[in-house]
Amino acid sequence: MGTKIKICGITRPKEVTMLIENQVDFAGMVMFYPKSKRNNSIENAKILLKKLSISSIQTVAVTVSPTIEQVMEIQALGFDYIQIHNILSKEVLKEIRLPILKAFHISDLGDYENYQSCSKVFGYVFDSAIPGSGETFDWSILDHIPRDRKLFILAGGLNKDNVEKAVRQLRPDIIDVCTGVEGENGKDALKIKELVNKVNQ
Numbered sequence: 001m002g003t004k005i006k007i008c009g010i011t012r013p014k015e016v017t018m019l020i021e022n023q024v025d026f027a028g029m030v031m032f033y034p035k036s037k038r039n040n041s042i043e044n045a046k047i048l049l050k051k052l053s054i055s056s057i058q059t060v061a062v063t064v065s066p067t068i069e070q071v072m073e074i075q076a077l078g079f080d081y082i083q084i085h086n087i088l089s090k091e092v093l094k095e096i097r098l099p100i101l102k103a104f105h106i107s108d109l110g111d112y113e114n115y116q117s118c119s120k121v122f123g124y125v126f127d128s129a130i131p132g133s134g135e136t137f138d139w140s141i142l143d144h145i146p147r148d149r150k151l152f153i154l155a156g157g158l159n160k161d162n163v164e165k166a167v168r169q170l171r172p173d174i175i176d177v178c179t180g181v182e183g184e185n186g187k188d189a190l191k192i193k194e195l196v197n198k199v200n201q
């Protein structure tokens with residue numbers, strides 16, 4: 001099976017159209033994180049989710065240290081997965097029903113093994129120090145990560161110029177791209193197309 005593609009940080013209906021036209025596999029929406037320029041309100045997320053529901057694209061709510069109330073709202077919206085950066089509290093882990101993609105930054109990789117036996121964690125997102133910054137990191141630090149059956153997702157500064165090398169070197173299940181497919185006004189149709197072509201060639 002080929003490498004799947006997740007485009008993160010969508011905020012506009014026309015970006016959903018770009019994802020559908022390019023047959024990407026996952027769409028990520030930043031939720032409850034107003035510090036991000038890609039943050040979505042509940043109302044906007046509803047609009048994007050409705051538009052995505054006519055496609056086979058899987059939806060991911062991207063969160064940072066979410067509270068239990070936020071997790072409940074995300075579940076009610078009908079996302080397929082929740083991606084959690086920073087803290088995944090015991091309370092959230094106990095109550096959550098959505099499959100979790102746990103994000104690790106290059107500084108908290110040591111945490112990774114704690115989640116390997118957790119049945120609610122379906123995958124790991126390996127990301128640079130600042131999520132959504134477009135910065136890459138030294139991929140060799142992942143060489144010694146013990147692989148298991150959960151999804152191995154590579155993020156952080158990927159774009160059309162480095163994605164082939166990343167796929168060859170790390171064989172991720174999914175590549176996750178945000179800044180690398182953006183122009184001045186959000187996601188760029190040509191950049192998405194070029195990236196998808198590079199991954200699928």
Ligand SMILES: O=C(O)c1ccccc1NCC(=O)[C@H](O)[C@H](O)COP(=O)(O)O
Nearest residue numbers: 008036131132133134156157177178179
């Ligand atoms: O995009 C954001 O602003 C953001 C903020 C907080 C958490 C996650 C965020 N973005 C999505 C991500 O999980 C990844 O970091 C991203 O897909 C990779 O970003 P990039 O390096 O820009 O490709």
